[in-house]
Amino acid sequence: MTAERSIVPTGSPPASAHRVAELTPDLLLTEEHQMCPGCGEPLALRVLLDTLSQLGVAQRTVAVMGIGCYTSFSGTMDLDLVQALHGRAPSVATGVKRMLPDRVVFTMQGDGDMVNEGLQEVVHTAARGESVTAVLLNNGVFGETGGHMTATSVIGQRTKNTLEGRDAEYHGHPIRIGDLLATLDGSAYVARGSVHNAGAVARTKRMVRRAFESQLRGEGFSFVEILTMCPTGWFVPTAEGPGYMDDTLGQVHTMGELKARPGGGPSDHASGALAPEARPGGGPSDHASGALAPEARPGGGPEGGVGR
Amino acid sequence: MTRRLMEGSEAMAEAAVASGCRFFAGYPMTPFTELLEHLARRLPEVGGVCINAESELEAVGMAWGALATGARAATGSTGQGLSLMQESFSEITLAELPLVVFNMARGQSDYFQATRGGGHGDYRHIVLAPMDIAEAVELTQLAFHLADRWRNPVLVYGDYLLAHTAEAVDVSPMTFAPLPPKDWAVDGSLGGTSRSRTVSSLGVGKVNRPGGGIPAHFEAVVPKQAAITAEEVRVETGFLDDAQHVVVAFGTPAKFVRYVVGQLRAEGVHVGFVRPISLWPFPYEAVAAAAEGVRSVMVFEINGGQMVDDVRIGVQGKAPVVSIGGISTDGSGFGVGPLLDVEVIRGRVEAVVSGQEVPA
Amino acid sequence: MTTVLTRGTVTIDVEGCKGCELCIPACPPRVLTMSAEVNGLGFRYPQLHAGCTGCRACLDMCPDFVFEVYKYDTPVELEVEQ
Amino acid sequence: MERELLLTGVGGQGVQLAAQVIGRAAAIDGRSVMVFGLYSGMMRGGSSDSTVVVADGPIQAPPIVSHSWSAIVMHHKYWAPMVPKLRPGAVVLLNSSLFEGDIDRQALQVFDVPVTDMAADLGNPMGAAMVMLGAYAGVTGLVRVEAAVQGMRESLPPYRQQHAAANERAIRAGAQAVEQLATPAWETAGADA
Numbered sequence: 001m002t003a004e005r006s007i008v009p010t011g012s013p014p015a016s017a018h019r020v021a022e023l024t025p026d027l028l029l030t031e032e033h034q035m036c037p038g039c040g041e042p043l044a045l046r047v048l049l050d051t052l053s054q055l056g057v058a059q060r061t062v063a064v065m066g067i068g069c070y071t072s073f074s075g076t077m078d079l080d081l082v083q084a085l086h087g088r089a090p091s092v093a094t095g096v097k098r099m100l101p102d103r104v105v106f107t108m109q110g111d112g113d114m115v116n117e118g119l120q121e122v123v124h125t126a127a128r129g130e131s132v133t134a135v136l137l138n139n140g141v142f143g144e145t146g147g148h149m150t151a152t153s154v155i156g157q158r159t160k161n162t163l164e165g166r167d168a169e170y171h172g173h174p175i176r177i178g179d180l181l182a183t184l185d186g187s188a189y190v191a192r193g194s195v196h197n198a199g200a201v202a203r204t205k206r207m208v209r210r211a212f213e214s215q216l217r218g219e220g221f222s223f224v225e226i227l228t229m230c231p232t233g234w235f236v237p238t239a240e241g242p243g244y245m246d247d248t249l250g251q252v253h254t255m256g257e258l259k260a261r262p263g264g265g266p267s268d269h270a271s272g273a274l275a276p277e278a279r280p281g282g283g284p285s286d287h288a289s290g291a292l293a294p295e296a297r298p299g300g301g302p303e304g305g306v307g308r
Numbered sequence: 309m310t311r312r313l314m315e316g317s318e319a320m321a322e323a324a325v326a327s328g329c330r331f332f333a334g335y336p337m338t339p340f341t342e343l344l345e346h347l348a349r350r351l352p353e354v355g356g357v358c359i360n361a362e363s364e365l366e367a368v369g370m371a372w373g374a375l376a377t378g379a380r381a382a383t384g385s386t387g388q389g390l391s392l393m394q395e396s397f398s399e400i401t402l403a404e405l406p407l408v409v410f411n412m413a414r415g416q417s418d419y420f421q422a423t424r425g426g427g428h429g430d431y432r433h434i435v436l437a438p439m440d441i442a443e444a445v446e447l448t449q450l451a452f453h454l455a456d457r458w459r460n461p462v463l464v465y466g467d468y469l470l471a472h473t474a475e476a477v478d479v480s481p482m483t484f485a486p487l488p489p490k491d492w493a494v495d496g497s498l499g500g501t502s503r504s505r506t507v508s509s510l511g512v513g514k515v516n517r518p519g520g521g522i523p524a525h526f527e528a529v530v531p532k533q534a535a536i537t538a539e540e541v542r543v544e545t546g547f548l549d550d551a552q553h554v555v556v557a558f559g560t561p562a563k564f565v566r567y568v569v570g571q572l573r574a575e576g577v578h579v580g581f582v583r584p585i586s587l588w589p590f591p592y593e594a595v596a597a598a599a600e601g602v603r604s605v606m607v608f609e610i611n612g613g614q615m616v617d618d619v620r621i622g623v624q625g626k627a628p629v630v631s632i633g634g635i636s637t638d639g640s641g642f643g644v645g646p647l648l649d650v651e652v653i654r655g656r657v658e659a660v661v662s663g664q665e666v667p668a
Numbered sequence: 669m670t671t672v673l674t675r676g677t678v679t680i681d682v683e684g685c686k687g688c689e690l691c692i693p694a695c696p697p698r699v700l701t702m703s704a705e706v707n708g709l710g711f712r713y714p715q716l717h718a719g720c721t722g723c724r725a726c727l728d729m730c731p732d733f734v735f736e737v738y739k740y741d742t743p744v745e746l747e748v749e750q
Numbered sequence: 751m752e753r754e755l756l757l758t759g760v761g762g763q764g765v766q767l768a769a770q771v772i773g774r775a776a777a778i779d780g781r782s783v784m785v786f787g788l789y790s791g792m793m794r795g796g797s798s799d800s801t802v803v804v805a806d807g808p809i810q811a812p813p814i815v816s817h818s819w820s821a822i823v824m825h826h827k828y829w830a831p832m833v834p835k836l837r838p839g840a841v842v843l844l845n846s847s848l849f850e851g852d853i854d855r856q857a858l859q860v861f862d863v864p865v866t867d868m869a870a871d872l873g874n875p876m877g878a879a880m881v882m883l884g885a886y887a888g889v890t891g892l893v894r895v896e897a898a899v900q901g902m903r904e905s906l907p908p909y910r911q912q913h914a915a916a917n918e919r920a921i922r923a924g925a926q927a928v929e930q931l932a933t934p935a936w937e938t939a940g941a942d943a
Contacts, residue, residue: 006717006718006746006747006748006749007715007716007717008674008677008716008717008718008720008746010677010678010679010680010682011679011682012679013738014677014738014740016740016741017676017739017740017741018738018741019736019737019738020676020722020724020737020738021724021727021735021736021737022736023679023681023733023735023736024733025733026500027499027500028733029502029514029515029516030515030516031684031732031733031734033732035731036686037688037711037731037732038686038688038689038690038731039688042731042732042733043728043729043730043731046728052499053500058499059497059498059499059500059501060496060497060499061496061499062377062495062496074506074512075506075514075515075518076514076515077504078499078501078504078514079499080495080496080497080498080499080504080505081494081504081506081507081508082372082373082376082494082506082507082508083506083508083509083510083512084369084372084373085369085395085396085399088366088369088372088396090369091361091365091368091369091372091373092369092370092372092373093373094359094366094369094370095331095333095369095370095371095372095373095374095375095376095377095381096373096374096377097373098331098357098359098373099330099331099357099373099374099379099381100377100495100496103495103496104496105496120363120365120366121365121366121369124362195729197693197694197729198694198696198725198729201728201729202728229690231688238687238688238690239688241688241690242693311777312777313773313774313776313777440809440813441784442808469812469813469814472786472787473785473786473813474773474783474784474785474786475783475785475809476773476774476776476777476781476783560812560813561812563812564812566810567810567811567812570810644814648812648814649814649816650812650814650815650816650817651816
């Protein structure tokens with residue numbers, strides 16, 4: 001059918017129409033980047049930058065960037081910015097915020113940066129209730145080095161150094177960083193969204209907005225984890241990225257608001273605010289319990305043997 | 309002038325405050341701890357911030373962030389803690405941020421760490437080694453000035469004696485030459501203007517105003533080292549004119565050596581001293597001049613032999629270089645041991661002067 | 669031939685597309701298809717058909733920022749082959 | 751001119767505080783001063799040594815002194831290692847209430863002051879070191895007694911200021927118990943500044 005259907009010209013804007021969404025977020029100096037096809041990080045970037053624009057805080061914002069694929073956004077984001085070392089962005093952001101307490105300060109880190117290399121930094125920054133917003137782009141893989149296991153890789157996930165899939169007994173268990181940070185008294189707002197479909201993008205945008213609003217109210221540490229597609233690092237076709245994300249990462253790192261201060265105003269999610277998103281075909285716990293089933297634990301069955 | 313009795317830690321903290329330092333982050337470790345204590349008390353009194361960082365890694369990262377806003381900021385530890393900070397020191401140097409680092413060291417075995425660094429890449433820190441509290445007050449203030457002047461980290465090398473000795477000192481702000489404005493610092497105000505700023509060690513600017521990238525950045529940062537070497541050598545010498553023997557020492561042990569040399573001179577022994585105040589840049593020329601025509605160049609340092617390498621570079625084979633220092637510590641490991649004794653040092657100098665073996 | 673009521677449209681920066689296809693299932697009215705031809709980078713790219721609502725789902729799901737979304741001031745009837 | 755003072759005692763006797771007070775008093779008198787304390791981790795019972803150097807110009811001596819002009823001996827427990835660090839004829843103030851053991855009274859100018867008993871008589875048993883530093887100030891004039899009193903007040907943290915009056919009585923009692931300026935530290939009392 002497609003071959004026959006008439007194609008609408010899309011080379012230039014039509015007459016008698018108004019633009020409802022711009023090509024490039026206001027705070028991007030160029031739409032060009034070197035991310036792979038199907039990467040979810042630019043989607044998260046748009047969410048972040050659009051939110052800053054809409055909040056009207058771009059001219060009092062400092063970004064602190066970690067090291068990963070997304071580091072290249074340092075050169076394209078039209079924001080005052082400090083480039084940090086791998087893992088260290090929360091501490092650098094702490095120094096920035098303490099010297100510029102009336103500015104909006106956020107970090108952008110990947111899961112390798114935040115949950116592997118810099119785990120204690122984000123934990124302590126959250127525990128101190130540092131008034132910064134940490135944004136985690138979590139794709140469960142070291143994308144920049146070419147697809148290696150991180151601390152958030154899920155059980156069964158194939159990476160270049162877990163060729164048979166991540167095995168809990170041999171490689172350990174993934175860390176649900178959002179859940180961990182939500183337990184700390186210093187964290188005011190914690191949420192986990194994703195960019196694997198347009199609805200998720202819209203929900204994630206509300207989370208990012210609420211995180212920054214929490215910072216503007218001075219409530220403490222705010223955190224938004226955004227699950228992003230990495231088809232290159234997952235070794236799946238680009239078009240299958242969203243589905244793979246939902247079936248793997250999304251089942252362990254379940255989406256939803258994990259924590260919000262009572263005074264933070266009503267949630268856009270209404271009743272579902274503090275609960276994982278409902279999903280068709282069974283709740284996330286089904287899959288999680290499958291991944292962490294008793295028989296898969298050490299000594300629980302023949303599959304558990306890895307020669308240790 | 310009002311002088312007040314202060315331990316070195318307090319005096320250095322006061323000197324940092326007098327220098328305009330308004331941010332400090334650190335993690336307790338003897339003998340650095342009291343410096344942190346004093347800054348934790350003093351900085352809030354002057355509108356600054358002192359954070360009890362959860363680790364040295366975090367302390368240096370916090371200072372990095374504060375520096376990026378243009379604030380005068382510092383961190384510190386003992387050498388062990390500084391070992392943890394080395395990655396950040398490298399990158400902060402390449403980011404051209406004016407960090408001041410205090411190493412309240414356990415003895416002098418951090419000479420290599422201070423002057424060569426344990427980090428990656430082509431980076432150097434200016435290293436200043438005071439011998440007593442009065443000099444520490446001056447060099448701390450100089451450190452903040454030089455860091456800004458060169459946009460390069462400066463390390464102040466102290467030790468247990470410096471931290472815990474008290475002297476009556478006056479900590480008044482010193483006056484230095486004017487510095488250029490910190491137009492590179494971020495304040496968050498330029499987002500969305502196409503003129504936003506990036507503080508980065510990678511030499512990467514914005515796409516509309518790209519930096520030269522990593523190669524060009526290194527080419528721009530590294531040549532500063534030659535300029536610093538040309539302009540920032542600091543050294544004290546004494547009794548060199550007719551010296552037949554020279555002793556080289558730095559930091560608080562140099563005060564012992566200077567005292568011994570003074571005693572021996574009073575007794576007619578032709579001995580002089582060279583005291584490097586800047587360990588990097590090292591006073592190679594002063595050492596070379598001192599080595600001219602002497603029978604020996606002795607090196608007294610409280611370690612297994614580190615600065616002796618630089619002395620040999622300076623001497624260039626013109627005289628025998630003899631190490632008369634050594635490892636010296638008490639049970640605590642804080643670097644105050646039996647070698648820090650005027651009589652012991654005198655004995656070792658006299659042994660060399662008289663052509664005997666140096667006692668092991 | 670028949671016509672389809674079309675409220676919106678998009679512009680597509682074809683040369684910026686990396687051919688990931690994330691926009692295709694993202695489009696609620698299913699009016700995007702991948703081209704048979706390739707762009708200058710060698711990637712297939714999306715093409716628009718009648719029936720766009722101007723909802724911006726394609727834009728939100730495009731990692732390469734190739735879409736701009738418009739709404740007609742007055743909805744138009746676009747012809748479609750049966 | 752530089753004058754050195756070594757102090758020794760057991761932790762808890764107030765040796766470190768006495769050294770601090772003398773240091774502050776010397777600064778009040780306008781002299782250069784250096785104080786270095788070494789004490790074991792135990793707050794009480796371990797060794798507690800301190801070094802004070804006072805000078806009328808910049809101090810040349812390093813903080814660990816090998817040849818001292820004087821000593822304060824609050825207890826004999828850690829006294830022996832200090833003996834070789836005293837110059838011939840050094841001034842030694844001895845806490846005769848507690849001191850047991852040998853001391854070479856030919857080589858050293860020893861002043862016996864029963865400071866622990868005196869402090870107890872004053873109703874301030876913890877003030878023995880204050881009595882001793884008053885006695886030392888009286889015998890040597892290294893610091894003026896009035897400067898010692900002021901230095902003591904500056905050395906006490908706010909939460910210990912209630913001890914200031916008793917400490918002042920202790921310092922003055924010590925100073926009055928000895929022959930004034932029996933072995934003067936300076937040719938004239940007080941420096942120019």
